[in-house]
Amino acid sequence: MQKILVLDDEVRIVEILERFLTRMGYQVLTAYDGEKALEILKSQEKVDLLVLDIRMPKLTGIDVLQELKKTGIKLPIIILSGSLELHKYIDEIKSLGFSEESLMYKPVDLFALLDKIKNALAQTAEDNTTKL
Amino acid sequence: MSDGKKKKILLVENNTMFACQMIDMLNGNIQESFDILHVQNLTRAFDELERDAFDIVLLDLMLPESRGLDTFTVVEAKIKDKGTPIMVLTGLDDISTALEAVKRGAKDYLIKGQFLSNLLIRAIHSSIERNTIEQSLLQSRNELQGLVRDRTGDLMNMNERFQLEIEKCDHFEVELKRVNRALQLVLECNEIIIHAKNEPEMLAEICSRIVHVGGYLATWVGFTGSTNEKEVILFVQIGLEKGYVENLGIPRPENEGESEISSRVIDKGEIVVINDYESDSQLGVRLRECAHRMGIKSGIGLPLFIEERLVGVLCFYSGEKNVFDFEEVDLLSLMAQDIAYGISLMRTREQNKKAEERLIVSEKKYRQLVENLQEGIWVIDKESKTTFVNAKMADILGYSVEEMSGKSFFSFFDEDAAGKAKNTMGRRPLGLREQYDFELIRKDGSRLCAIMKVGPLIDEGGMYIGAIAGVIDITERKKAEEELRSSEQRLQILFDFAPDAYFLTDLNGIFFDCNSSAERLLGYTKEDLIGKNLEQLKLLSSEHCAKLINLFERNLRGESVFPSEITILMKDGNRLVLEVGAFPVRIKGQNLMLVISRDVTEYKRLEISQRLAQLGELVADIMHEINNPLMVISGRTQLSLMDEVPDENLKNNLKIIFQEVQNMRVIIQSLLKFSKPSKGVLKEVDVNKTLEEVIVLIEHQFNIRGIEIVREYSKSHPVLFMDEKHLQEVFMNMLTNAFDAIGKNGRITVITSSDIAFVYIEVRDTGSGIPVNIMEKIFTPFFTTKEKGTGLGLAVSYSIIRSYKGEIKFRSEEGKGTSVTITVPVKNS
Numbered sequence: 001m002q003k004i005l006v007l008d009d010e011v012r013i014v015e016i017l018e019r020f021l022t023r024m025g026y027q028v029l030t031a032y033d034g035e036k037a038l039e040i041l042k043s044q045e046k047v048d049l050l051v052l053d054i055r056m057p058k059l060t061g062i063d064v065l066q067e068l069k070k071t072g073i074k075l076p077i078i079i080l081s082g083s084l085e086l087h088k089y090i091d092e093i094k095s096l097g098f099s100e101e102s103l104m105y106k107p108v109d110l111f112a113l114l115d116k117i118k119n120a121l122a123q124t125a126e127d128n129t130t131k132l
Numbered sequence: 133m134s135d136g137k138k139k140k141i142l143l144v145e146n147n148t149m150f151a152c153q154m155i156d157m158l159n160g161n162i163q164e165s166f167d168i169l170h171v172q173n174l175t176r177a178f179d180e181l182e183r184d185a186f187d188i189v190l191l192d193l194m195l196p197e198s199r200g201l202d203t204f205t206v207v208e209a210k211i212k213d214k215g216t217p218i219m220v221l222t223g224l225d226d227i228s229t230a231l232e233a234v235k236r237g238a239k240d241y242l243i244k245g246q247f248l249s250n251l252l253i254r255a256i257h258s259s260i261e262r263n264t265i266e267q268s269l270l271q272s273r274n275e276l277q278g279l280v281r282d283r284t285g286d287l288m289n290m291n292e293r294f295q296l297e298i299e300k301c302d303h304f305e306v307e308l309k310r311v312n313r314a315l316q317l318v319l320e321c322n323e324i325i326i327h328a329k330n331e332p333e334m335l336a337e338i339c340s341r342i343v344h345v346g347g348y349l350a351t352w353v354g355f356t357g358s359t360n361e362k363e364v365i366l367f368v369q370i371g372l373e374k375g376y377v378e379n380l381g382i383p384r385p386e387n388e389g390e391s392e393i394s395s396r397v398i399d400k401g402e403i404v405v406i407n408d409y410e411s412d413s414q415l416g417v418r419l420r421e422c423a424h425r426m427g428i429k430s431g432i433g434l435p436l437f438i439e440e441r442l443v444g445v446l447c448f449y450s451g452e453k454n455v456f457d458f459e460e461v462d463l464l465s466l467m468a469q470d471i472a473y474g475i476s477l478m479r480t481r482e483q484n485k486k487a488e489e490r491l492i493v494s495e496k497k498y499r500q501l502v503e504n505l506q507e508g509i510w511v512i513d514k515e516s517k518t519t520f521v522n523a524k525m526a527d528i529l530g531y532s533v534e535e536m537s538g539k540s541f542f543s544f545f546d547e548d549a550a551g552k553a554k555n556t557m558g559r560r561p562l563g564l565r566e567q568y569d570f571e572l573i574r575k576d577g578s579r580l581c582a583i584m585k586v587g588p589l590i591d592e593g594g595m596y597i598g599a600i601a602g603v604i605d606i607t608e609r610k611k612a613e614e615e616l617r618s619s620e621q622r623l624q625i626l627f628d629f630a631p632d633a634y635f636l637t638d639l640n641g642i643f644f645d646c647n648s649s650a651e652r653l654l655g656y657t658k659e660d661l662i663g664k665n666l667e668q669l670k671l672l673s674s675e676h677c678a679k680l681i682n683l684f685e686r687n688l689r690g691e692s693v694f695p696s697e698i699t700i701l702m703k704d705g706n707r708l709v710l711e712v713g714a715f716p717v718r719i720k721g722q723n724l725m726l727v728i729s730r731d732v733t734e735y736k737r738l739e740i741s742q743r744l745a746q747l748g749e750l751v752a753d754i755m756h757e758i759n760n761p762l763m764v765i766s767g768r769t770q771l772s773l774m775d776e777v778p779d780e781n782l783k784n785n786l787k788i789i790f791q792e793v794q795n796m797r798v799i800i801q802s803l804l805k806f807s808k809p810s811k812g813v814l815k816e817v818d819v820n821k822t823l824e825e826v827i828v829l830i831e832h833q834f835n836i837r838g839i840e841i842v843r844e845y846s847k848s849h850p851v852l853f854m855d856e857k858h859l860q861e862v863f864m865n866m867l868t869n870a871f872d873a874i875g876k877n878g879r880i881t882v883i884t885s886s887d888i889a890f891v892y893i894e895v896r897d898t899g900s901g902i903p904v905n906i907m908e909k910i911f912t913p914f915f916t917t918k919e920k921g922t923g924l925g926l927a928v929s930y931s932i933i934r935s936y937k938g939e940i941k942f943r944s945e946e947g948k949g950t951s952v953t954i955t956v957p958v959k960n961s
Contacts (some may be wrong), residue, residue, distance in 0.1 A: 010760050016767035023774065055756065075490070082759030105801060107763035110770045111801055 002121060003045070005029045006050040007037040008080070013106075017051060020110050021117075034059025034067075041073055049121060050077045051113075054089060062089055065096050075081065076120035078113065082106040139260065142186040143170040144177045144207075145221065146195055150244055154190070157249035164253070174206065175196055181211055188239075188260050192221045195230060200226070205234040217263030217269070219255060239263055284841065310455070314463040317346040321467050325474035326443075330482065332368070334474055339370045348448040349428060352377050353471075354394060355435075355444040361949065364394050364445055373426055373450070388417025397433035397445045403465055404433045405456045432461065434468035438476040444470060484926040508603035511589070514596055516541040516557060528582070528605045530575035536787035544572050560588045561596035569606075580607045596856045604867055632708075635727040636719070641666040641677065641685055644724055653710075655702045671700045673904040675878055680712065684725050689715050697732065699908065706941065707907070709736045737939075755800050765792040802924045817856045819884055819891055820845040826863045827882070830871075838877035854955055855937055862929040866895040872918055873899025875948060886958070902944035 003072060004026045006017045011032065018028045019106035029047065041047055054061035061079060067121060068074075079102055081095065090100060102120070141158070145151040151170050158166045169186075171177045174197050181189070187881040189211065193203045204220055211218070217239040222230040230241035239259035239960040242252065277648045279419030285290040286690070317891050320341050334351050342351040356362035367375040380392050391414040396404040406412045407430050411425040423429075424880040450456070456464075469919025502509050508525030512518055518539050526533045529544060542550040549571050556568060582603050589598040627634055633650035637643050643661040651657055654671065667754050672680065676698045683696050695713040700707055710729040717726045777783040823845075833840055852859070870880045878898040885892045902910065909915045909931045916923035926940075933940050938956035 007240060010763075012764045013760060013767070016764065019771055020774075022766065024773075029957055080763075082763065083756045105797065106759040107766040107797055109794060 001025065001027045002048040003027045003029060004049045004051060004117065005031060005037060005040055005047045007031045007034065007050065007056075007058040007061070009033060009053065013053075013080075014111075017113075020114075024114055026117075033057070034061075037064055038067055041068065041075075042071065043058040047075060048124075049117060050075055051117070052077060052078060052079060053082050054081045062092055062096075065093070065098065069096055076124045077102055078116055078120060079103050080106055080108060080113075134828065136169045138165055140141055140167045140185070140186045141169070141188050141190060142177065143168055143190045143235065144172075144174065144195065145170065145173045145190070145192045147192070147244075149767075154252065155254050158256075160793050161253055162248055166256075174203070175551055177207065178210060181214075181216070185214065186216055186258055188222055188263070189216055189218045190242075191218050191238075191257075193226065193233065194223065195385045200229050201232055201236075201298055204236065204238055208237055215263070215267040216257050217266075218477050219259045234574065241877065244764070253292060255918075259449055281487070307457075311459055311463070313345070313347055314460050314467075318463055318467045318470070320345055321474075325470060325477070328474065328478060331475055335368045335471075338471060338884075339368050340473075342448055343370045346448070346705035349451045350426065350449040351447060353444060353446050355436075356398065356442065361442075362395075362398055364398060367444070371426075376422060376426070384762060390414070390419050392419055393431045393433035394445045395446050397435050397447075398442065401435055402441050403435065403461060403468075405461060406431045407454045407456065410453075423449075427451045432453055432456045432464060434464060434854065436468060436472040436475065438472055438479075439763050441473070443475070474561055484950055494945075507607070508606075509597060510601045510603055512541045512601075513598040519598065528574075528580065528603060529572060535575075545570065546573060556586070560586065560599045564588070572603075580605055581610045584605060605627075633729045633731075635661075635729070637666075637727060638724055639681075639688070641681060641684075644722075650729070652728065653702075653708070655701070670700075672698065674700075676700070676903055680714070680727075683712065683714050684716075687725070688723075697736075707733075709733045737934075759800065762793055762796060766790060766797075769793070799924065801924050802922060802928055812856055813857075814853060815856070817852050817854055817859055819852055819893065820852045821849075821861070822856055822859050823863055823884065824891070826860050826867065828868060830864075834867075834871060834880070837871070837875075839871060839874050840879045842879060842881040844881060844883040844888055846884040848886060850884055850891040850958075852891055852936075852958065856954070858932045862932050862954065863893070863895075865925040865929045866954070869952075870895055870897035870899060870950070872921075873897050873901070876897070888958070890957055893956075894951060896949065896951040901946040901948055902942060907942065907944070912941075 002020055004078070006014050006021070007030075008014045008017075008027060009032055014030050014032065018030055021028045025045045029040055029045070031040060035058065040058075041050070054062060059067075061081075065077070078096060079098075081103065082105070090103070094100065095102070102116075104116065109118070143151055143154060143334065145154070151172075155168050155170065158168060160821050169180060169184075171180055174195055177189075180186075189207065191204065191207055191361060193200055193202055198206060198763050204218065208218060218233075218237070219240045219242065220233045221237045223244055224246065227241075230238070230243070231400035234241055239262055240255050241361045247255070263671045267448050305709050306386070321338050324334055324337045324341065328337065334383065334649050337541075339353060350369070350373075352372060354377060355367055357365055364380065369377055377394075380394060391399075393404050393406055396414070406415070409415065409420060409428050409430060412420075415423070424432075426449070429451055430453050431447060431449040434446045434448075435442050436446055450462070468850040472642075502522045503524075505522060505524055508528045509520070509522040510518065510525050511520035516543060518536050521533055521536045523533060526536055529536065542553055545553050553568075553570065559566070565585070567583060567585045570582050570584055573579055574584050583606055585602045587600055588596055588601055591597045628647050630647055631649055632645045633653040635643060635650050637644040642663065642665045645657055646661055650661075654661070656669070661669065666677050666680065667674065679696060679698055694892055698710055698712050700708050700710055709732050711732045712727060712729045715726045715728070717724050773783065773786050773790070777786065824843075827841055827843070834841060867880065874880070874897055879892075880897040882896075883892075883894040883896065885894075905917075908916070911926055912923075914923035915927075931939055933954055935954060936956050938954060941953045942950060943953075944950035
């Protein structure tokens with residue numbers, strides 16, 4: 001069962017995503033701030049995909065992504081943003097090696113998110129296969 | 133004495149014995165015989181005396197019917213006329229009675245028994261004799277008396293005649309005196325009239341003379357009323373009771389039917405005389421009483437005529453009756469004429485005096501006027517010598533009035549001007565009035581500009597005697613005019629070359645003038661504009677036209693008005709936003725508006741962009757806060773739908789909720805693009821091709837609604853360097869708008885073209901057009917006329933095109949359609 005980590009300071013959103021993705025057959029881990037998420041990601045636990053928010057108190061989504069790059073942890077991500085100022089971060093996101101495709105605006109259609117997750121996971125699998 | 137004739141004796145004796153004794157005595161006388169008749173009583177005696185004449189009567193005093201002296205008296209009375217002598221017989225006891233009888237005319241007495249025959253005879257004789265003598269004496273005396281009486285009668289007659297003559301003389305004298313007096317009065321009146329100074333004095337003096345010289349009791353003068361000619365108003369009176377005349381004119385019940393002398397004069401218009409106030413029937417009781425009280429016995433009323441018009445009445449009253457005889461009336465009538473003449477003379481004199489006074493006042497006024505005039509007045513004679521100047525004229529030239537007097541008119545000009553002045557002066561005798569501008573020379577040598585209005589002076593005979601000129605110093609005015617002119621020129625330059633567009637219009641918006649900037653701004657020439665109004669030129673929509681007129685009106689009212697923005701349509705069809713200020717000005721007596729306009733179209737665009745950017749930021753903040761709750765709604769809905777929902781209704785509701793949230797997402801994403809469109813992937817884009825790709829997508833749907841899409845693509849295949857998606861989005865927006873504007877059945881024409889600098893994409897539709905009043909708002913976010921529009925399509929398109937430094941312009945006519953032109957510079961980055 002693939003593991004998806006959901007990071008959002010909004011408990012209500014985390015709750016929805018957790019229930020939906022669980023229902024769709026994923027194992028869902030949750031974190032309400034960047035530190036907790038990094039803690040999980042840096043642990044032995046293997047996480048297949050990260051769904052994260054950008055605007056958060058304490059560490060932002062960007063901070064988390066930078067920290068991941070710093071530590072060499074690679075995994076597919078999907079950014080969910082409620083902010084319309086996302087374009088401010090696009091360049092940064094790109095420079096961190098993530099595609100614009102990974103961006104999604106709230107409120108998302110859960111099934112669109114699911115498609116994106118599936119695609120991302122498939123892509124990663126494909127990449128890994130190619131690598132192998 | 134004996135005359136030979138037998139004496140007849142009547143013996144009255146009741147004593148027969150005594151009678152016989154006496155008869156015997158007498159008959160016994162031989163020398164003489166007597167005829168004796170004896171009666172015994174008086175009655176018989178009277179009979180006998182009646183019947184016959186006797187020489188003597190012997191009368192016994194003591195008779196039966198009469199005793200004593202009475203007997204004598206009775207008989208004596210009976211025979212007195214006959215002159216028959218009586219001798220009384222008495223007894224001894226009554227001698228005193230006999231003596232008394234003798235005293236009373238008895239010739240003698242005899243005492244019975246005491247005489248003898250001879251005594252008796254002698255007594256008879258002596259009695260007869262005495263009687264005879266007495267009788268003849270008496271007769272003589274009577275004759276004498278008769279003579280005296282006759283003489284006296286003559287004398288009396290004479291005397292009477294003299295008396296009459298004397299009376300006649302007296303009457304004439306009175307008459308003469310009266311006539312003299314009247315004459316004197318007339319003369320004195322004339323004297324008064326000649327020397328009188330005024331009417332009241334003259335009449336008062338005349339009245340006084342009438343009473344004191346004319347000797348009349350009273351007099352008065354009255355004039356007919358100005359409104360009622362039958363009314364007489366007292367002017368002056370002497371000698372009358374106070375109020376007498378005044379009461380005449382007042383109609384009162386007690387005055388009813390009375391007619392005073394004056395009223396009769398007024399009624400008849402002729403002289404009226406009342407000779408006797410006591411008997412005059414027309415006076416009435418009251419007036420008669422009045423007259424009686426005042427001692428008036430007669431009166432005369434004389435009419436006063438001036439130029440054959442009855443103007444008044446002069447009345448005199450006299451204390452005597454019947455004094456106004458023919459001659460006097462004649463004289464007084466003459467006097468009345470003289471007085472009337474005098475009155476007329478006084479009045480004429482008074483009128484002349486008043487006229488003269490008025491003339492003096494008017495002359496004074498005129499003189500003051502001339503002296504106070506702000507215009508110089510200059511009068512010259514026919515030799516052009518100055519005869520009069522007013523103080524102002526002298527002041528203008530710096531001379532005193534005296535200095536100018538007598539000097540030649542032309543000596544105040546320089547040679548040149550004098551020549552001209554002489555020429556013009558030559559026309560004066562022709563009677564022409566003219567106006568000239570002249571340069572005159574002041575006393576100090578300085579020059580002054582003057583306007584002269586010159587007119588000829590003509591005497592009563594029509595001869596030219598000189599000229600009069602009104603002179604106004606216009607030196608200052610001329611200077612000011614020149615200054616004004618130069619300032620006007622400066623202003624004209626400012627006006628002509630001002631960078632802003634200046635228009636002059638009248639209050640109805642009709643163009644009067646404009647500068648070259650205005651011509652450039654509107655794309656019309658001055659000739660196109662002048663005389664036309666804003667609406668004729670279709671420069672302004674009626675709404676903006678009203679706005680502009682309102683601006684004018686508020687300016688005229690003096691309200692401080694900020695410049696207004698109005699949108700105008702240029703000759704080439706483009707719209708410009710102008711900032712317009714209007715200021716009321718007065719030029720050549722006309723109230724005009726100076727309209728200063730500045731093209732702020734570009735500024736407005738910038739302003740819109742700025743506003744949109746600000747709005748975008750705000751929207752972004754809000755959206756961030758909204759998105760999370762939306763996400764919760766959307767997510768929860770989807771989760772619910774994933775469960776078995778047995779209630780179809782509920783399921784449907786959930787679906788709708790989810791759909792609506794998704795719609796909101798679309799709006800939010802559009803807003804995102806609008807607030808800051810992503811740069812996207814820039815590459816060379818074939819405009820025709822990109823458009824065609826969009827058209828293909830929607831054409832079918834359009835055709836279903838009867839909307840034909842006509843393509844007029846430029847054959848040069850214009851290319852732009854931009855994100856293809858952006859172009860598609862904008863184009864899609866344009867087409868969608870056109871579709872919505874048409875609704876059903878119509879045509880959309882898509883035209884592309886290009887030049888060196890720009891690519892033009894025009895989308896023309898045959899739709900409803902954009903109402904003018906919303907034209908300004910179409911780019912505003914969330915402004916929409918569509919039922920299901922977001923109001924973001926154009927705002928986003930605009931934002932996109934601006935990000936490529938391009939423009940979107942609309943031309944629209946309500947009911948006919950809209951044309952949207954997108955202009956994008958070829959080199960935009």
